[in-house]
Amino acid sequence: MSAIRTNAAARMLGVSPNTVRSWETRFGYPTPRRTEGGHRQFELAEIEALKNALDETHEISSAVAIARQRGTGPPTDWRLRSAFGHFSSEKADLLLEESLSVRSVERTVESLLLTAVGSLREQAAPSGDDGCAQALAGHASAAEAVSPEYCFAWRYATGWLAAAQRVAPPAARPEGVLILDATAPLGIDALYVQALELFIRRASLRVLALPVELQATRLVTALSALKPTAIVLGGSAQSMDLIARLVYTARQSLGDVEILDYRGAVPDTGASTVGRLGDSPSAAVEILGSRLVALTEAAAQLSVGPRFVRTPSKQRSADTSAHVTVLSGDGASVAG
Numbered sequence: 447m448s449a450i451r452t453n454a455a456a457r458m459l460g461v462s463p464n465t466v467r468s469w470e471t472r473f474g475y476p477t478p479r480r481t482e483g484g485h486r487q488f489e490l491a492e493i494e495a496l497k498n499a500l501d502e503t504h505e506i507s508s509a510v511a512i513a514r515q516r517g518t519g520p521p522t523d524w525r526l527r528s529a530f531g532h533f534s535s536e537k538a539d540l541l542l543e544e545s546l547s548v549r550s551v552e553r554t555v556e557s558l559l560l561t562a563v564g565s566l567r568e569q570a571a572p573s574g575d576d577g578c579a580q581a582l583a584g585h586a587s588a589a590e591a592v593s594p595e596y597c598f599a600w601r602y603a604t605g606w607l608a609a610a611q612r613v614a615p616p617a618a619r620p621e622g623v624l625i626l627d628a629t630a631p632l633g634i635d636a637l638y639v640q641a642l643e644l645f646i647r648r649a650s651l652r653v654l655a656l657p658v659e660l661q662a663t664r665l666v667t668a669l670s671a672l673k674p675t676a677i678v679l680g681g682s683a684q685s686m687d688l689i690a691r692l693v694y695t696a697r698q699s700l701g702d703v704e705i706l707d708y709r710g711a712v713p714d715t716g717a718s719t720v721g722r723l724g725d726s727p728s729a730a731v732e733i734l735g736s737r738l739v740a741l742t743e744a745a746a747q748l749s750v751g752p753r754f755v756r757t758p759s760k761q762r763s764a765d766t767s768a769h770v771t772v773l774s775g776d777g778a779s780v781a782g
Contacts, residue, residue, distance in 0.1 A: 448490035455488045473510045521545045526562040530599035563603050566596040607640045618650040621738050624674040625655040628711045629681030639680035641727040658688045662695040669699045676704040679711035
């Protein structure tokens, strides 16, 4: 977040702090946010836009009109957070559409959407306590433990991500990924898991996300349909017993399938054989892609297997059985 105080904004604009405040009152621009202590903080991009317009017009009312018309450059998480704070889905839509015109879907999701919603959660729970964790512990419902602004932002984000998935291109690669969702309603991890599903889909992989509360016996039909190359455990709001039952069922059905952790579903004790994908969806997809390539190459080597070629009969000894040469998958020969 690029925000500056009133004095710094005034220096950039070449006016006094009182003048900046008067412009805010008169024109509603530049628009500050307030800190917990009541101090103004202006978005740097907005001040820069106003300064450029002032340099051209040398007249504040015209400069404000031009700065508003031009906008403030690519949308920032602070502007999106402000839209959420005003419960304005229309403004949030415009900011995300504007971002998509200059950024990829992945960058828009990570640098704007997830960051803005996450900052609202941190504001509602500055100690780092997760309202959803409280709900799971029986202390409060998730909605009671977070702010109305966060609830609005969370629901907006999950709807936006679902809409983005519906317009994602169809899978073009054979590998399948099953995501076992171990998050909680209104938890920030739920959005990160949903973003991961979107990013995997946009990487042309087949993907299916299912809740870990699903009965293990009912998982078999999904496994038969998807035939996943890897299973991702996402989120940390559910018990290890639930996760372990589904992983056991998957391995009984698929064999030694790759199991990967995303955002702490499996505690990192140092002894776990579960691979780690990290916390951001883009980094997770990059690591996942590398793992899938390695698995595909290994499977190809195994499918080739050893080939047996009988040597010509004229090279056989009269008193010995047929001589056999074993060609390994990479062409190396071993006499037998």
